[in-house]
Amino acid sequence: xxxxxxxxxxxxxxxxxxxxxxxxxxxxxxxxxxxxxxxxxxxxxxxxxxxxxxxxxxxxxxxxxxxxxxxxxxxxxxxxxxxxxxxxxxxxxxxxxxxxxxxxxxxxxxxxxxxxxxxxxxxxxxxxxxxxxxxxxxxxxxxxxxxxxxxxxxxxxxxxxxxx
Amino acid sequence: xxxxxxxxxxxxxxxxxxxxxxxxxxxxxxxxxxxxxxxxxxxxxxxxxxxxxxxxxxxxxxxxxxxxxxxxxxxxxxxxxxxxxxxxxxxxxxxxxxxxxxxxxxxxxxxxxxxxxxxxxxxxxxxxxxxxxxxxxxxxxxxxxxxxxxxxxxxxxxxxxxxxxxxxxxxxxxxxxxxxxxxxxxxxxxxxxxxxxxxxxxxxxxxxxxxxxxxxxxxxxxxxxxxxxxxxxxxxxxxxxxxxxxxxxxxxxxxxxxxxxxxxxxxxxxxxxxxxxxxxxxxx
Ligand SMILES: Cc1cc2nc3c(=O)[nH]c(=O)nc-3n(C[C@H](O)[C@H](O)[C@H](O)COP(=O)(O)OP(=O)(O)OC[C@H]3O[C@@H](n4cnc5c(N)ncnc54)[C@H](O)[C@@H]3O)c2cc1C
Ligand code: FES
Ligand code: FES
Numbered sequence: 001x002x003x004x005x006x007x008x009x010x011x012x013x014x015x016x017x018x019x020x021x022x023x024x025x026x027x028x029x030x031x032x033x034x035x036x037x038x039x040x041x042x043x044x045x046x047x048x049x050x051x052x053x054x055x056x057x058x059x060x061x062x063x064x065x066x067x068x069x070x071x072x073x074x075x076x077x078x079x080x081x082x083x084x085x086x087x088x089x090x091x092x093x094x095x096x097x098x099x100x101x102x103x104x105x106x107x108x109x110x111x112x113x114x115x116x117x118x119x120x121x122x123x124x125x126x127x128x129x130x131x132x133x134x135x136x137x138x139x140x141x142x143x144x145x146x147x148x149x150x151x152x153x154x155x156x157x158x159x160x161x162x163x164x
Numbered sequence: 165x166x167x168x169x170x171x172x173x174x175x176x177x178x179x180x181x182x183x184x185x186x187x188x189x190x191x192x193x194x195x196x197x198x199x200x201x202x203x204x205x206x207x208x209x210x211x212x213x214x215x216x217x218x219x220x221x222x223x224x225x226x227x228x229x230x231x232x233x234x235x236x237x238x239x240x241x242x243x244x245x246x247x248x249x250x251x252x253x254x255x256x257x258x259x260x261x262x263x264x265x266x267x268x269x270x271x272x273x274x275x276x277x278x279x280x281x282x283x284x285x286x287x288x289x290x291x292x293x294x295x296x297x298x299x300x301x302x303x304x305x306x307x308x309x310x311x312x313x314x315x316x317x318x319x320x321x322x323x324x325x326x327x328x329x330x331x332x333x334x335x336x337x338x339x340x341x342x343x344x345x346x347x348x349x350x351x352x353x354x355x356x357x358x359x360x361x362x363x364x365x366x367x368x369x370x371x372x373x374x375x376x377x378x379x380x381x382x383x384x385x386x387x388x389x390x391x392x393x394x395x396x397x398x399x400x401x402x403x404x405x406x407x408x409x410x411x412x413x414x415x416x417x418x419x420x421x422x423x424x425x426x427x428x429x430x431x432x433x434x435x436x437x438x439x440x441x442x443x444x445x446x447x448x
Contacts, residue, residue: 003171005172021169022170022171022172022215023166023167023168023169023170023205025165025166025206044165044206045165045203045206046199046202046203046270047353049267049269052269058243058272058273059268059269059272060269060272060273061269061270063165064198064199064202064203064273065198065202065273066172066198066202066215068172068174068217069195069198069217069219071174112268112269116268130268131268132268133267133268133352133353134266134267134268134269134270134353
């Protein structure tokens with residue numbers, strides 16, 4: 001068996017240090033080692049996006065990254081985006097517009113959507129659909145997810161304008 | 165889905181990469197974006213006792229356009245190919261193709277080098293590189309070597325690259341004229357049922373040059389020289405397009421799989437090529 005590696009990473013602003021086999025998948029590190037269970041395992045084959053996290057500014061399916069690759073990285077999960085007492089604009093928009101039913105896909109959806117809106121603060125409906133194409137939902141039919149993201153975008157833009 | 169155990173290396177320079185490759189031979193492999201290799205390791209279809217992560221190796225990223233030559237460092241991601249304004253100006257077909265690969269998350273990770281070195285007939289970049297007459301730049305223990313993309317592919321997962329060689333960059337002459345990358349797939353994130361890369365130039369209303377390559381219709385990408393030649397000197401009228409399609413159909417050799425039977429794939433290939441030629445010609 002390969003030796004364990006000394007791993008250091010920042011997750012949701014907190015320094016984490018531990019020993020792990022390099023082959024450990026980042027999603028397992030998050031869920032089982034660090035007890036960060038927001039990112040879900042849907043397919044484990046890079047298709048569904050339920051495991052999406054942000055790593056050094058990229059949306060990444062954490063079932064397709066070894067913990068060794070994330071050594072030194074800055075990782076953000078849904079837990080770092082908002083919490084029940086202080087929902088992110090996107091979380092609130094999903095709630096308001098019925099952007100979720102069972103909720104299984106939602107952490108990955110919202111984590112991906114934060115990055116999408118950062119790169120493109122004013123997307124068209126088509127751009128939202130294209131930018132969210134790596135995330136699968138089995139419940140909503142996507143209509144309300146798209147609506148939620150568009151609503152969050154206009155709210156964020158309005159807030160930005162008000163601040164200026 | 166836990167892959168077999170491996171030793172992990174993250175060297176800072178190419179000498180460090182080559183040292184591990186030399187010591188462990190075909191027990192060692194490089195890891196770029198990992199979005200072809202890691203799924204294979206998880207399925208245990210690939211076992212890599214010594215895995216060399218290229219993410220910290222200096223000099224493998226960046227896009228340069230100089231004296232009419234476009235060069236992409238092997239670690240250039242699909243997301244970068246989509247966002248790079250200079251690349252869009254010099255070779256817009258790259259962005260058009262990259263947008264049709266996988267989904268946003270995969271495109272942040274997948275690299276041009278991993279895509280062309282992988283050898284999977286489903287990958288989109290190899291056919292595109294053949295259309296653009298690209299050169300692959302390799303380094304190995306015996307020094308540097310350049311290989312033409314049109315000479316690189318031998319069979320599925322078999323390429324001209326030796327086990328101890330590493331791809332550092334791809335380069336190609338900045339294409340002129342009209343272009344199109346057309347891809348038929350079952351859904352976003354799927355590999356091609358059929359895809360066509362076309363570059364065409366026009367002079368006085370007549371086709372002056374044409375380059376055509378097809379993806380996922382044989383166990384390698386297919387550069388169809390005859391299909392291109394069928395267009396040259398014509399006004400790209402229906403007869404010329406049908407001659408090009410017939411030539412292409414003579415060069416491909418699709419197999420039946422879950423994307424459909426052979427006849428369907430040949431049909432899809434013809435439809436896709438007609439569309440790609442029409443769009444490239446309209447832009448020429
Ligand atoms: C859900 C999903 C959908 C996808 N859809 C598509 C698609 O539609 N079209 C498409 O083209 N691709 C698709 N891909 C593949 C994706 O584009 C890959 O990222 C790409 O094929 C490989 O690039 P990589 O950087 O991830 O390479 P890796 O997975 O890291 O490596 C792939 C292979 O190339 C070798 N390699 C990598 N870099 C080098 C180098 N510099 N020198 C020598 N050898 C090297 C590795 O050793 C390995 O054998 C998809 C992937 C997923 C997960
Ligand atoms: S669990 Fe990672 S993409 Fe589905
Ligand atoms: S809300 Fe159930 S999978 Fe999306």
